Amino acid sequence: MAKENTPKRTWSKPPLIKNPTIRWIVVIAILAYAIMAFLTIQSSIDPARISKGWPRTVRLLTNFVQPDFFTRIKDIRIGVLESITMTVVSTFVGVILAIPFSLGAARNIAPRPVYLFSRTIIILSRTFPEIVVALLFVVMVGFGPLAGAITLMLATIGFIAKLMAEDIEDIDESQVEAIKATGASWPQMVVYSILPQVLPRFIGLTAYRLDINFRQSAILGIVGAGGIGAVLKTSMSRYDFDTTGAILAIIIAIVLVLEIISGYIRQQVQ
Amino acid sequence: MPIQEINGTRIWQKRSNQERIVSAILWLITLSIIAWCWSIISAQTEWSFVKDAPKQGADLINRMFPPKWSYLDGKLLKAVWDTMTIATLGTVLGLLLATPVAFFAARNTTPHPVFRYIALFIIVATRSIHSLVWALLLVFALGPGVFAGVIAIGVRSIGFIAKLLYEAIEEINPKQSEAITATGASAAQVLTYGVIPQIMPTFAGLSVFRWDINIRESTVIGLVGAGGIGQALIDSINAFKWSQASIIFIIIFILVLISEWVSAKARNAII
Numbered sequence: 001m002a003k004e005n006t007p008k009r010t011w012s013k014p015p016l017i018k019n020p021t022i023r024w025i026v027v028i029a030i031l032a033y034a035i036m037a038f039l040t041i042q043s044s045i046d047p048a049r050i051s052k053g054w055p056r057t058v059r060l061l062t063n064f065v066q067p068d069f070f071t072r073i074k075d076i077r078i079g080v081l082e083s084i085t086m087t088v089v090s091t092f093v094g095v096i097l098a099i100p101f102s103l104g105a106a107r108n109i110a111p112r113p114v115y116l117f118s119r120t121i122i123i124l125s126r127t128f129p130e131i132v133v134a135l136l137f138v139v140m141v142g143f144g145p146l147a148g149a150i151t152l153m154l155a156t157i158g159f160i161a162k163l164m165a166e167d168i169e170d171i172d173e174s175q176v177e178a179i180k181a182t183g184a185s186w187p188q189m190v191v192y193s194i195l196p197q198v199l200p201r202f203i204g205l206t207a208y209r210l211d212i213n214f215r216q217s218a219i220l221g222i223v224g225a226g227g228i229g230a231v232l233k234t235s236m237s238r239y240d241f242d243t244t245g246a247i248l249a250i251i252i253a254i255v256l257v258l259e260i261i262s263g264y265i266r267q268q269v270q
Numbered sequence: 271m272p273i274q275e276i277n278g279t280r281i282w283q284k285r286s287n288q289e290r291i292v293s294a295i296l297w298l299i300t301l302s303i304i305a306w307c308w309s310i311i312s313a314q315t316e317w318s319f320v321k322d323a324p325k326q327g328a329d330l331i332n333r334m335f336p337p338k339w340s341y342l343d344g345k346l347l348k349a350v351w352d353t354m355t356i357a358t359l360g361t362v363l364g365l366l367l368a369t370p371v372a373f374f375a376a377r378n379t380t381p382h383p384v385f386r387y388i389a390l391f392i393i394v395a396t397r398s399i400h401s402l403v404w405a406l407l408l409v410f411a412l413g414p415g416v417f418a419g420v421i422a423i424g425v426r427s428i429g430f431i432a433k434l435l436y437e438a439i440e441e442i443n444p445k446q447s448e449a450i451t452a453t454g455a456s457a458a459q460v461l462t463y464g465v466i467p468q469i470m471p472t473f474a475g476l477s478v479f480r481w482d483i484n485i486r487e488s489t490v491i492g493l494v495g496a497g498g499i500g501q502a503l504i505d506s507i508n509a510f511k512w513s514q515a516s517i518i519f520i521i522i523f524i525l526v527l528i529s530e531w532v533s534a535k536a537r538n539a540i541i
Binding site: 013033037040041043044045046049050053054056057060081082084085086088089092123127128129131132135136139140141142143144145146149192215216218219222223226232233236248251252255256 | 284300303304307308310311312314315316319320323326327330351352355358359394395397398399400402403406407410411412413414415416417418420463486487489490493494497503507519522523526527
């Protein structure tokens, strides 16, 4: 940096990476990756197909700005109702079932074998995208909202259990000791010393997960697992884009309302 | 704290009688809502299929194992590479599109409140609609393949990145940009030297975080034809080749674990 007002010395921003060798290696690596990635997508850019699709795109967009809520109102109502019921049931059951796993996955209170078991379940439930799991349950229990509800319930268990276990690991141990010193049994210890410390976060996460589950329930229908997604996909394959636009508008509206509610709940409990 | 006297001994209880009645009523309401929701799901379910589910599940596992390892050839690895490319380029596209949206949405950098509301609408709309829906729309407009996938992931990322980024912009220390303004800098210079250095760590953390989420999402957008490993998955399932599907499940599992590990490491290094 220039310390004096000498006109010859100019200041320039320091580079992000100080070592010039590393900097050049990073630059070259990024360039090499960019070229390879470009070659990958280039094969799928088909100008003829895009120009053919252009009138469709225009129609799609013009239909979107004048959504049609009424022609398929019956299907839309059933779809939205299914999505909401799937969300409510899967969140409730999932959250209840997540409690034992949260306790089991907390290193400070669970014995080692229980800890490892719970963590394995959490990893398995969190890793696979919901829609892939839904594919399997559709095969097992048939088309319909039950497959979607089971999928979302499993995802909820992993999500809540992982974040709650982290919270339980961070609790104030002295409160646990105090309750233990009164001669409390293990369930009493959990209810009176751990639960009060983690309850606000538990409620907040439940509200957040309700929000996520609704978003997911809106797409699980694409693979036949119930909810508004099925109506959405049908409307698209029938080229009824005014109905598609209406469904998307409804999804956005419900997500917004849920987000406001869950934000309010989280603010209240914290 | 409610203390009750029963037979001359004072007993402490967590809740007073009144509180108990209130909580019982709340539980009753919750449970009846759940029961009502369940009745709707139950009415839409073919229970004879569900009774058959354990058998179907066992059958599925039988078909999946042993995985058909010969399926893991160059073609499948190309699909894995496609998936990673969709996630990476989609993240880059998302960052490029989200940055101006974030600056328009932040109260302290927006040129005009009208721009702010437009930006907030873009954030809500792109965030609420899942990447699979974006992929469906874009496959329709651009044709199936990786290109539609990249755009779908990019558009879907806008809302998430822009929302967290504009919150970071609103929280910057105004003194630094004031100091730059006082030197006679233009608006663009204030942005480059006063604002951007302050949000750089958030920006870097966000891009890694979103990349992690995008790997997860790009494994499935192939289900609707937008390229990558999801396409191989749906082809295998539609052809009832479950021994191939199990290989894809293993690959998805590994991909997600790696991306989660990388993003955890990178975020630790940045923060």
